[in-house]
Amino acid sequence: MKFLCVECDQQMAFAERQLPGDGTLAATFKCPKCGRVVAMLTNPMETQLVSSLGVEIGGRTVPSEPLEMVRANVMTGGMAWSDDAQERLSRVPSFVRGMVKKIYADYARERGISEITPAVMDTARAELGLEGM
Amino acid sequence: MRTYHQLTDPDRSGLVDQIDAQRKRVAERLAAVRRIVAVMSGKGGVGKSYVTAHLARALARSGRSVGVLDADLNGPTIPGLLQVPQTAQPPAIGLDGVKCISMGHFLEQGAPLAFKGPAAESFVWRGAMEASALREFLSDVEWGDLDVLLLDLPPGMQRYIELCDILGNAPAVLTVTIPTPESRDAVRRAMRAAVDHGSELLGIVENMVGGELKGTAGDDLAAEFATPVVARVPWHPIPDTWNQLARQL
Numbered sequence: 001m002k003f004l005c006v007e008c009d010q011q012m013a014f015a016e017r018q019l020p021g022d023g024t025l026a027a028t029f030k031c032p033k034c035g036r037v038v039a040m041l042t043n044p045m046e047t048q049l050v051s052s053l054g055v056e057i058g059g060r061t062v063p064s065e066p067l068e069m070v071r072a073n074v075m076t077g078g079m080a081w082s083d084d085a086q087e088r089l090s091r092v093p094s095f096v097r098g099m100v101k102k103i104y105a106d107y108a109r110e111r112g113i114s115e116i117t118p119a120v121m122d123t124a125r126a127e128l129g130l131e132g133m
Numbered sequence: 134m135r136t137y138h139q140l141t142d143p144d145r146s147g148l149v150d151q152i153d154a155q156r157k158r159v160a161e162r163l164a165a166v167r168r169i170v171a172v173m174s175g176k177g178g179v180g181k182s183y184v185t186a187h188l189a190r191a192l193a194r195s196g197r198s199v200g201v202l203d204a205d206l207n208g209p210t211i212p213g214l215l216q217v218p219q220t221a222q223p224p225a226i227g228l229d230g231v232k233c234i235s236m237g238h239f240l241e242q243g244a245p246l247a248f249k250g251p252a253a254e255s256f257v258w259r260g261a262m263e264a265s266a267l268r269e270f271l272s273d274v275e276w277g278d279l280d281v282l283l284l285d286l287p288p289g290m291q292r293y294i295e296l297c298d299i300l301g302n303a304p305a306v307l308t309v310t311i312p313t314p315e316s317r318d319a320v321r322r323a324m325r326a327a328v329d330h331g332s333e334l335l336g337i338v339e340n341m342v343g344g345e346l347k348g349t350a351g352d353d354l355a356a357e358f359a360t361p362v363v364a365r366v367p368w369h370p371i372p373d374t375w376n377q378l379a380r381q382l
Binding site for chain 1: 134135137140141142144145146147148151152155223236239240241244246247248249250251252253254255257258261262264265266268269270273274275
């Protein structure tokens with residue numbers, strides 16, 4: 001992927017990368033002639049696709065570690081639930097419990113959260129509009 | 134407006150250089166491996182992993198240094214077959230001194246392979262993640278000097294094609310089938326793909342011979358692809374079954 005400043009007919013150069021921590025990525029590119037800056041914003045799926053290639057937008061600043069993609073991205077087991085969170089989940093009616101459990105698990109997985117606690121559940125409820133779950 | 138290939142200024146991300154570096158790392162790591170053999174089949178349940186593990190052990194017993202890369206990322210069985218302990222730093226050492234790397238080392242008992250990341254539309258990136266894991270298994274495991282590295286492939290062709298891409302060439306292939314015509318037809322597709330990619334066919338192992346499974350898949354495929362049946366493995370093989378196979382490779 002490259003960026004062209006159409007007005008100047010110049011290839012824009014990578015300037016800065018930001019990882020806000022919500023699975024998205026922001027990279028800015030600057031026209032070397034006129035100085036115009038554009039930002040490329042990727043959604044979590046697009047960010048993941050780039051990440052899966054084992055490359056870093058903006059270039060590598062540190063050498064890669066052995067098996068770094070596997071160690072960083074493989075979920076070693078099922079999602080961990082704290083005792084309090086499990087107790088709370090058990091109060092959800094059984095016919096929707098599986099669906100609710102998956103919603104919380106997906107929420108945690110997408111944010112790199114390894115254990116679901118009541119606090120995580122509260123945050124997810126607020127963010128996802130799951131009042132009553 | 135200029136097109137992509139007309140923009141020739143250096144890419145500060147160096148993505149092409151990063152990909153080149155990955156390829157070099159694979160080549161450097163495998164430079165000390167004298168022979169790479171992919172154990173494959175187009176069909177599931179024919180005993181690829183079983184054959185791989187026992188062949189590896191027989192090769193090791195004959196004095197060769199052997200590694201097994203378990204490329205079945207979603208159904209890793211090599212750690213169990215080689216009885217390797219969980220280890221912090223792969224490769225693990227299994228029965229008869231066979232070295233191995235497997236996704237099983239990274240997963241809790243019974244846990245399915247899952248990656249961190251967005252759940253929605255995960256099919257878009259999951260395949261790339263698996264290919265990347267395979268690349269890391271090839272490039273980052275310190276095998277040391279190996280006479281043979283056996284690659285235990287899952288059913289289907291996807292992993293084999295990824296392997297050819299990552300290695301930059303097609304590995305030699307040992308094919309496993311069971312005697313049935315259904316297996317023959319599935320394995321034929323895999324062997325054709327292997328030939329099309331330029332793999333050397335080392336031979337066919339016909340597994341589960343002499344029991345309920347009837348057919349002539351081994352002989353049919355051998356005739357069609359002009360490659361030998363290097364072993365017929367009975368339901369209850371003895372060590373010599375594997376020793377004989379090892380002598381032919």
